[in-house]
Amino acid sequence: MFYSQNRKEQRKFLANAWQKFLSNKSLEPIEVELTSIIKIHPEYQKLINDIELDYFPESGEVNPFLHINLHLSLREQLSINQPKGIRNYYDKIINKVKDPHEAEHIMMECIAEMIFLSQKNNTVMDHKAYISCLDKHAK
Secondary structure, eight states, X not given: OTTOSOHHHHHHHHHHHHHHHHTTXXXXXXXXXXXXXXXXXXXXXXXXXXXXXXXXXXXXXXXXXXXXXXXXXXXXXXHHTOSTTHHHHHHHHHXXXXXXXXXXXXXXXXXXXXXXXXXXXXXOOOHHHHHHHHHHHHO
């Protein structure tokens, strides 16, 4: 259910996983990963219960659902080392910033930029630009 294209279903899944965690209920592996991300973002813990709320980046708002999903996407990439070598970039960035959470945020900016440009230009995602962005931050 988590990999639905339906925004409301995705948000509901995330909110339900958090509620299950808070109630000490058994979690599926994907829910364990999601709740580990939510735990390091206390500023989002109450927001994720409102699955109907809209967020406007142009007004400086951060969409907690998008942010959590970007963490999840990056962690999945790291777990399978795809794109090839991404784990190397992660290690280099951690070595540079000395904080795994900050390293994830830096890398997530590269993912977000790739997605934004793809949507803006109505093109496929430019994985070379993604790797170039990671490379810039790893130096």
